[in-house]
Amino acid sequence: MEVAVRVVQAACTLCQRVQDALLLPASASGSVHSKLDRSPVTVADWGVQAIVSWLLSDCFQDENISIVAEEDDETLSSSDGAALLESVVAAVNGCLIEAPKYGLRSPEKELKAHDILQAIRRCSSIGGPKGRFWVLDPVDGTLGFVRGDQYAVALALIEDGEVVLGVLGCPNYPMKKEWLNYHQRYYRLMSKVSPPTPGSWHRGCVMYAHRGCGQAWMQPLVHDFGKLDWRNSREVRVSTVSDPLSATFCEPVEKANTSHTFTAGLAHSVGLRKQPLRVYSMVKYAAIARGDVEIFMKFARAGYKEKIWDHAAGVVIIQEAGGVITDAGGRPLDFSRGVFLEGLDRGIIACSGPLLHHRIVGAVDASWNSSTL
Ligand SMILES: Nc1ncnc2c1ncn2[C@@H]1O[C@H](COP(=O)(O)OS(=O)(=O)O)[C@@H](OP(=O)(O)O)[C@H]1O
Ligand SMILES: [Mg+2]
Ligand SMILES: [Mg+2]
Ligand SMILES: [Mg+2]
Known part of the structure; x- marks a missing residue:
């Protein structure tokens, strides 16, 4: 659980950077691609899949770690995917270099294009009833992501067909829903409107739960995990409204x-x-x-x-x-x-x-x- 939360925190940082760049007026519209079913895919979808795959393999010292994930490397590996692959490589290395901030290890050398393609390709498990595998949606709600709106990074672990843990990074979903207004203004103005409560405001949150504990938790999205005390996590509970x-x-x-x-x-x-x-x-x-x-x-x-x-x-x-x-x-x-x-x-x-x-x-x-x- 601890590794999964750290990895999702790091992945969310990559997403925020890509989304911010995507929303700048000068941003190239070429950074959003269409899949065969015409759904969008971006540098963030591939980038997150690569870093989650790389970090999980590194943490568990397992080259053959089993991951089921949404994206594949076909477009990036194709002859006209070179420029796109270059953007993914830059985003991934920019994020992995900061891995120690999340209590994770950076690669010894910057990853090359083929390392990144390999990390993406490694997520090709097909699930099933037996054994243990991770399940990753690198960017869920890619449409929301490209529109500057809500999206999530979703990582779960399945054991013998049961979900045993889940981590949901929500980079634009603040700890308190009242702060959403502030967030929307931030995007509309792209300016420095001052946060509602200085110091305590966080643009996003990460939620997580382990099967059978009867508890689910939320912590702020951070950019330096060293500063985050696990005691900053607070328990979340469903609404009591039944009418x-x-x-x-x-x-x-x-x-x-x-x-x-x-x-x-x-x-x-x-x-x-x-x-x-x-x-x-x-x-x-x-x-x-x-x-x-x-x-x-x-x-x-x-x-x-x-x-x-x-x-x-x-x-x-x-x-x-x-x-x-x-x-x-x-x-x-x-x-x-x-x-x-x-x-x-x-x-x-x-x-x-x-x-x-x-x-x-x-x-x-x-x-x-x-x-x-
Ligand atoms: N036709 C169709 N019907 C139902 N669901 C579909 C369909 N096509 C795609 N998907 C999946 O929906 C995921 C996005 O769900 P959302 O709840 O974000 O949808 S919405 O954009 O708010 O309408 C989306 O996830 P991401 O691709 O990760 O964004 C898809 O897996
Ligand atoms: Mg999805
Ligand atoms: Mg997705
Ligand atoms: Mg998709």
């Missing part, structure tokens, strides 16, 4: 990723009255775990298969913080069947407690057949 009238639900921003119409119908039928909060990435899971919202729902289009890296870290954090997360049939998400959440029934529902969860699962059953999903 739908006072509950808020969150969901993906893009209607291509979930049916906003179906969730609006569900919300109405269970008596939710507040506007949904649409947020990019697993920050939605972080928001449930620490009690900022009560419900998360996602109903992807038929045929879309959810991937384990989009959920593993967030699921264990929600559960240990006291929440409930299942598919729409009320069954646990199954991380034991490879890179996909095979057998997922219709959609995903996470709640701060069993009462709200039960009502929503019931509402899905009542309205599913008349929906167009």
Whole structure:
């Protein structure tokens, strides 16, 4: 857990630098690429995958460490990927040189392009029911990332098909949700507006949990881990609200990723009255775990298969913080069947407690057949 938290802290620094550069007016639009499914990928996605892979292998002295992760090295290895690869190499070395600040080791010499491609390629495990492997989404919510909005770095460990630990780095999700306004102004103005409480303000946080502890934790995102006392971590807990009238639900921003119409119908039928909060990435899971919202729902289009890296870290954090997360049939998400959440029934529902969860699962059953999903 300690290694995983340190590694995610370091990875978040890389992301913040890349995002800041991306948002500068002079930034080259060429730094965002399109994958075959037309989803975006950036220097940060590859960069984080490379440093997490390199640092985990280094910490555990294991060249053959097993990692399931989202990205591959195909574009970077292609003949027209040279300039992009160069940017990834620079971002990775710029971050790894600071590894000692996070209590981690820097490489003896700067990594070369082929070391970085190898680190990315090493994350090619395919998961499954037996043994132990890491699961990484280097940048979850890449769309939010390129838009200067929310995104997450998500790292989990799976043992014999069960998520045993999860770490969620949320670089733009401050320790207190009231500070989000400050953050938005920061981006709008890109100027030095003074922080709400000098010294105590942090742009982001890292949340983590270990299966079976019944506790989940949050610490500020830092740029010098030496200054961070583990006692700065504080326990997070889900909301105690169970009355739908006072509950808020969150969901993906893009209607291509979930049916906003179906969730609006569900919300109405269970008596939710507040506007949904649409947020990019697993920050939605972080928001449930620490009690900022009560419900998360996602109903992807038929045929879309959810991937384990989009959920593993967030699921264990929600559960240990006291929440409930299942598919729409009320069954646990199954991380034991490879890179996909095979057998997922219709959609995903996470709640701060069993009462709200039960009502929503019931509402899905009542309205599913008349929906167009
Ligand atoms: N068609 C479709 N349906 C459902 N889900 C999809 C789909 N396509 C992609 N994805 C996955 O969604 C991840 C982003 O989820 P978000 O909650 O951030 O979505 S949103 O941008 O707020 O709408 C996103 O993760 P990242 O690629 O890591 O950003 C994808 O794994
Ligand atoms: Mg993702
Ligand atoms: Mg991703
Ligand atoms: Mg992606």
